[in-house]
Amino acid sequence: MPVISAPQAFNEDDLYVDLEKIFEYPLFLKCEGFNFAGSIKLKAALEMVETAERDGQLTPDSVLVESSSGNLGVALSMIAANKGYQFVCVTDSRCNPATRKMMEALGSQVHVITEPDPAGGLLGARIEHVKALCARDERYVWLNQYTNPSNSTAHYQHTAPAIARQFPDLDVLFIGAGTTGTLMGCARYFRTWHRPVHVVAIDTIGSVTFGGTPGHRTIPGLGTSIRPPLLDESYIDDVVHVEEADTIRTCHRLARHGFLFGGSTGTIVSGAMTWLARHKKQNLTATAIAPDLGERYLETIYQPTRTHHLRDDDDLSPQTPTTTPQAA
Known part of the structure; x- marks a missing residue:
């Protein structure tokens, strides 16, 4: 058994959830919330x-x-x-x-x-x-997470290699865009991998990260009101923008199957399912990164006063976010 003396010494890096039974398309969700900080x-x-x-x-x-x-x-x-x-x-x-x-x-x-x-x-x-x-x-x-190269280096050295070990035949990787540290670290790693990996960034509507129109956003985590200095769009193949209502729907759909995830994860899964539905390619190996779990969102995303209008089963299906192809 592991014995540690510093909380940062522990991080479960190899846990995935197969979402095919919950959603129509197969997707392996890399869970990054199992450490003492509770997130990636x-x-x-x-x-x-x-x-x-x-x-x-x-x-x-x-x-x-x-x-x-x-x-x-x-x-x-x-x-x-x-x-x-x-x-x-x-x-x-x-x-x-x-x-x-x-x-x-x-x-x-x-x-x-x-x-x-x-x-x-x-x-x-x-x-x-x-x-x-x-x-x-x-x-x-x-430390300035917005410009600090160590932000993306952490994921180039740890997150991406962990995914590569588990999925040597990986085809598509879905990553949320906040500071873009996780996104850029993983995208750079897989750019030089032994096989092509299609990297899809997931963002929120109202974010300006990829040049969108600024708008009101209430869920913390993904999206920015200033273009992230770490971002290099040449490494990104597609971008999917997700409505916050679809984030909430997806979080509740996951919760109804026993998986309580945070808002960023709801956004990423919603965007990933939209991309998979549009492309309908057979036998794709697809993975997404879930940044955190849902306990911290009990007073926001899971608050009944915010979600009473999403209770019907039909309303818990992700809707249709926008997908923007990126230049290679």
């Missing part, structure tokens, strides 16, 4: 912190600060608590209440931004707040 963000957080330590950016007196919609903030809170750093997470009003409470329970400070920046939205306002904190106190160290 543990990989990026640990890589960024350890790189900053090796480079001498972090000292015992440093105060970590990061902008996060939630999951990275929890991962950094856990790592900071274990390593003895102070940590300030700058989030916004869309952050799940349970996520904020988890960060505070781990000893972190949480600054909640409520007023969006006129140009950059809530994300832009969060980043400006982080910059102001760093300008006021030289002890603050901003």
Whole structure:
């Protein structure tokens, strides 16, 4: 049995759910929520912190600060608590209440931004707040998940090879687009693999990541109001945009079969099923990455006041998001 002394030392990396019995098309869902941080963000957080330590950016007196919609903030809170750093997470009003409470329970400070920046939205306002904190106190160290190469390196070195080991005949990989760290790390890895892998990015309607029209978004995780600096679209084959209502429908459909996943997973599965339905290719081996589980969304996605109109079985089927082919 594994015995650990640091919470970040444990991460279940080889658990998949076969979704064919729940949905019409076969899809293997890689579950990334089984670690003490509860999400895939543990990989990026640990890589960024350890790189900053090796480079001498972090000292015992440093105060970590990061902008996060939630999951990275929890991962950094856990790592900071274990390593003895102070940590300030700058989030916004869309952050799940349970996520904020988890960060505070781990000893972190949480600054909640409520007023969006006129140009950059809530994300832009969060980043400006982080910059102001760093300008006021030289002890603050901003890891900056939006530009930090370690964000994608973590997935190039760990997530993608783990998928490759389990699925040597992989044809299609579906990945959600947030900071695009997971997306770019995996896409770069499979670009040089022994066989072609069709990489499909899943985004939310209202996100500007791939040039869409900015719109109101309430579910944290995927989507941005500022184009991610890490993104290189030449590695992406298709993009599927998903309505938030379809995210909720898909989460509830999974929950009715005993799988409680988070909002990002609902978006990714909804987009993946739409892509598979449109292409209808036989004998495809398809995998998607589920970033987290659903406990943190009980007061949002699974709140009856938000989902009463989605209770009928017919309403729990994903609708028709938009698919945008990308240049190779």
